[in-house]
Each structure stands twice: as structure tokens, then as C-alpha cells.
Amino acid sequence: MQSKDQKFYKERFAKLEVEQLEELIRQDCLADGSLLNTEQTLAILEIIEERRPSGVGEAEIDAAWDSFQAHYLPLVETNEALYDNKTSRTKATRRRFVLPRLSWVAAILAVFILSSSLFAYQVYGYNVWENIAKWTSEIFQLKTPVTPNGDAGEGMFPDAADPRLQPLYEAMKELEIPTTLAPTCIPERFEGPGIIETSHAPFKGVINGFILEQETLMLSFDYNTNADSMYEKDDSPVTSLRINGVTYYFMSNNAQNRVVWSVDQYECSINGTVTYEELEQMVLSIYER
Amino acid sequence: MKRLTASDLEYIEGLYREMYTLMFYYAKKILLKEALAEEAVQETFVTACQRLDSLKSSPNPQGWIMNALKHVTNKIKETRNMHSRYFLLGDSTLSVVADPKAHHPDPALLYDGLISQEDYYLLSRIGVDGYSILELADELDISLAACRKRIQRARERFRAQYGREIARVERNKKKDR
Numbered sequence: 316m317q318s319k320d321q322k323f324y325k326e327r328f329a330k331l332e333v334e335q336l337e338e339l340i341r342q343d344c345l346a347d348g349s350l351l352n353t354e355q356t357l358a359i360l361e362i363i364e365e366r367r368p369s370g371v372g373e374a375e376i377d378a379a380w381d382s383f384q385a386h387y388l389p390l391v392e393t394n395e396a397l398y399d400n401k402t403s404r405t406k407a408t409r410r411r412f413v414l415p416r417l418s419w420v421a422a423i424l425a426v427f428i429l430s431s432s433l434f435a436y437q438v439y440g441y442n443v444w445e446n447i448a449k450w451t452s453e454i455f456q457l458k459t460p461v462t463p464n465g466d467a468g469e470g471m472f473p474d475a476a477d478p479r480l481q482p483l484y485e486a487m488k489e490l491e492i493p494t495t496l497a498p499t500c501i502p503e504r505f506e507g508p509g510i511i512e513t514s515h516a517p518f519k520g521v522i523n524g525f526i527l528e529q530e531t532l533m534l535s536f537d538y539n540t541n542a543d544s545m546y547e548k549d550d551s552p553v554t555s556l557r558i559n560g561v562t563y564y565f566m567s568n569n570a571q572n573r574v575v576w577s578v579d580q581y582e583c584s585i586n587g588t589v590t591y592e593e594l595e596q597m598v599l600s601i602y603e604r
Numbered sequence: 605m606k607r608l609t610a611s612d613l614e615y616i617e618g619l620y621r622e623m624y625t626l627m628f629y630y631a632k633k634i635l636l637k638e639a640l641a642e643e644a645v646q647e648t649f650v651t652a653c654q655r656l657d658s659l660k661s662s663p664n665p666q667g668w669i670m671n672a673l674k675h676v677t678n679k680i681k682e683t684r685n686m687h688s689r690y691f692l693l694g695d696s697t698l699s700v701v702a703d704p705k706a707h708h709p710d711p712a713l714l715y716d717g718l719i720s721q722e723d724y725y726l727l728s729r730i731g732v733d734g735y736s737i738l739e740l741a742d743e744l745d746i747s748l749a750a751c752r753k754r755i756q757r758a759r760e761r762f763r764a765q766y767g768r769e770i771a772r773v774e775r776n777k778k779k780d781r
Binding site: 379 | 626628630645646650
């Protein structure tokens with residue numbers, strides 16, 4: 316029986332191709348099941364089964380049920396499980412989430428866009444999945460964090476002067492990510508409200524997305540303690556700008572530009588259909604408070 | 605543990621038949637093997653039977669089951685990764701043969717006496733060959749519960765022996781310094 320939410324999600328996810336839905340399932344698994352809620356997962360599975368039937372028929376289900384009764388029910392009676400909970404949890408390795416990070420970010424945006432009233436964004440032609448496919452295999456790696464930016468403690472959470480950025484600042488504050496890391500302005504053409512998506516696992520972070528027809532702007536701030544981040548790029552050279560002890564790296568990838576930097580354990584990036592000059596303006600605005 | 609009544613079992617069977625196809629697909633996508641996917645579904649329903657009160661009181665039993673499946677699938681993945689790692693230990697600590705996938709006739713040569721032939725066989729069947737516990741139980745012609753216990757004991761013995769070996773190597777390193 317389908318819940319009301321499941322029906323709602325099913326209508327939304329029906330717009331995606333099977334491969335895209337499968338990718339969401341894969342990304343959900345990489346995020347330890349935290350990307351999709353159960354209604355979303357079931358909605359996706361139902362769509363896939365309708366479009367590409369797995370071929371599991373009554374005979375297979377009968378056989379599996381018989382096997383359950385013969386082999387597994389005895390475990391119920393002795394209150395045992397095949398895989399006990401004492402298993403030591405595998406620590407997230409660098410490879411586990413750093414490499415798929417960009418597609419993970421795109422996946423949570425896809426879930427968000429398709430699961431909310433902001434579904435209209437999809438109609439305007441923004442396609443998260445195209446973004447994933449367009450990333451090249453070249454990698455820019457952001458290594459060990461650099462010196463902290465400015466004072467620690469007091470004054471780390473000022474409010475945004477630009478109302479379009481206030482939801483981002485609020486989300487950062489809630490996750491205790493200093494808002495002093497964020498720019499104080501963004502290009503005028505990106506009108507609010509932006510999409511805000513927060514994550515608690517596999518790492519703490521906020522993404523603020525602005526979508527304007529074919530244009531996008533994405534601001535991302537993560538608290539990342541155990542990995543060096545990697546970013547896909549094209550073969551254009553990486554340039555850098557050093558301000559107040561922090562190095563900002565600029566790079567491009569298929570008509571999108573990006574700036575990345577790290578402060579302490581915080582990893583920040585701004586990317587989208589913006590010019591290097593606009594990125595630089597946003598970076599400089601961090602220091603204009 | 606409360607014994608399942610006929611109506612409990614009927615309730616579980618209803619959910620099982622309703623959800624099996626989707627659950628099997630999900631688990632197979634993650635675990636990549638049909639036998640493991642089936643094991644994930646079965647283990648999920650073991651949990652469902654053991655926590656029947658919670659399941660029945662849930663406003664969305666299908667969602668409850670799906671959540672449990674996600675948890676079980678992750679648990680299976682982690683356990684299998686752990687077993688695989690037993691056979692890919694760092695060669696700076698222990699001497700490992702070139703091909704860890706090979707079933708060496710004398711495991712004592714593999715791990716310098718760290719593991720018995722029987723334990724090596726059990727752990728490598730799960731960790732390297734990707735057998736489900738039911739498949740291994742069938743091969744050994746023992747019950748599922750007995751097979752699970754054997755694997756658990758083999759893992760504990762190996763962990764203990766490996767810990768001792770690490771400590772010995774560390775002690776020797778200190779002496780050499």
C-alpha cells in the first residue's frame with residue numbers, strides 16, 4: 316500500500332530516467348541511507364520495477380518465503396541475527412566519499428528539487444544530471460587545511476547583509492559553521508529564494524543553490540575532518556589568490572567556474588555559470604563586513 | 605522473545621510477499637549478488653519478526669521494513685568489507701602471499717600460523733568469494749545458525765591472534781630501535 320507521501324514522490328521522480336533513479340539509490344547507499352527517506356526510496360523502486368520489471372515472479376517469492384520459514388525463522392525463535400550489531404563500523408575512508416562528492420551534492424539537490432514545491436526549477440531546464448555527466452576526469456585536490464581565517468570564537472556568526480544569503484547564514488549558524496566563511500554578496504541576477512540543503516552525514520555541510528533558467532550558482536560549506544577534497548576540472552590551469560593567509564583556488568570545468576578554499580577543517584566552494592571576476596568579487600566580499 | 609502466532613506469521617507473510625520484489629532489487633543493487641540480496645531481505649524479516657510490536661504500531665509498516673532493509677544492507681556490506689580486509693593485511697606487518705584470493709593449501713604459510721585451515725576457509729568464503737551464509741551452510745551441510753556461529757568464532761579467534769601478532773611485531777620494532 317502506498318502512503319500519500321510515496322504517491323507524491325512517485326509523481327515527481329517519474330520525470331527521471333531509470334539510470335538516474337538508479338544513481339540516486341547508489342548515492343543513497345554511499346550516504347548510508349541518509350539521502351533518501353523511505354517513502355522516496357520506495358517510490359523510486361516502484362518506478363524502476365514498473366519500467367524495467369525485475370522478472371521476480373510468484374515462484375521466486377514462494378521459494379524465498381519457504382527458505383525464510385525453513386532457515387531463518389529458527390533465528391527468530393532464539394533471538395539471534397545473522398549479522399550482529401557488534402560489527403565495528405567501517406570508518407569513512409577518503410575514497411568513500413571524496414570521490415563521489417560532486418555527484419552526491421548533485422544527487423541531494425535532485426532529491427530536494429524533485430521532492431518539493433521547487434520542482435518548477437526542473438521545468439525551467441536545469442538538469443542536475445547533466446552537470447554530473449559533464450564533469451571531466453581531471454581532479455583538483457584541496458590538501459591540508461590552511462591557517463584559520465581571523466578570530467575564533469566571538470564574531471564568527473554575523474548575519475547576512477544581503478537577504479538572499481540570510482537562509483544560508485541561518486543554516487550555517489545552525490550547524491555551527493562560521494558565517495564569516497561565506498561571501499556577503501552574490502551576482503545580482505541570482506534572485507532568491509535559493510535552495511538550501513544541509514547534511515549531517517557523512518559530513519556536516521550546507522549547500523545553497525541558486526538556479527536561474529540555464530544558470531546556476533552553488534555555494535557549499537562543509538566541516539570535513541578526515542579527508543582531502545577533490546574537485547573535477549578541465550585542463551585549464553588552476554590560478555590562486557591569497558588573501559589574509561587563505562589561498563583561494565580558481566578553476567573551470569565545462570563552462571562552469573569554481574573557487575575553492577579551506578579554513579581550519581572547513582572546506583568551501585562557490586561554483587556555477589559565473590565568471591572568474593564574479594567569483595573574485597564574491598571572495599573579496601568575505602572581507603567586507 | 606514472544607513466540608509468533610499464526611496471525612503474526614500471516615501478517616509477516618503479507619508484507620513479505622508485497623515487498624519482496626522491491627527489497628530484493630534494492631539489496632541486489634547494493635550488494636551486487638543475488639544470494640546476498642536474498643540474505644538481506646531474509647535478515648530484514650528476521651528483524652521484523654523480532655520487533656513485531658514496533659512494526660505493527662508503525663503508521664507505515666512498508667517504510668519501517670524499508671528502513672530496516674537499508675540498515676541490514678549496510679551491516680552486511682560492512683561485515684563483508686571487514687572479512688575482506690582480513691585477507692588484505694598490510695605487508696609491512698605480516699607476510700602475505702601475492703595472491704590473497706587463492707585458497708592456499710597451507711594457510712599457516714599465509715599468515716604464519718595466525719589462522720587455522722578451517723577458519724581460513726570459512727572467512728575467505730565469505731570475505732573473498734562473496735558467499736552468503738546460507739550458501740556456505742549448504743556447502744558445509746550444517747544449519748544456518750551453526751554456520752553463523754562458526755564464522756563468528758573464526759572471526760574472534762583471528763582477531764585475537766592478529767592482535768597478539770601486531771603487539772609482537774611492535775615489541776620487536778622497539779627492541780630493534
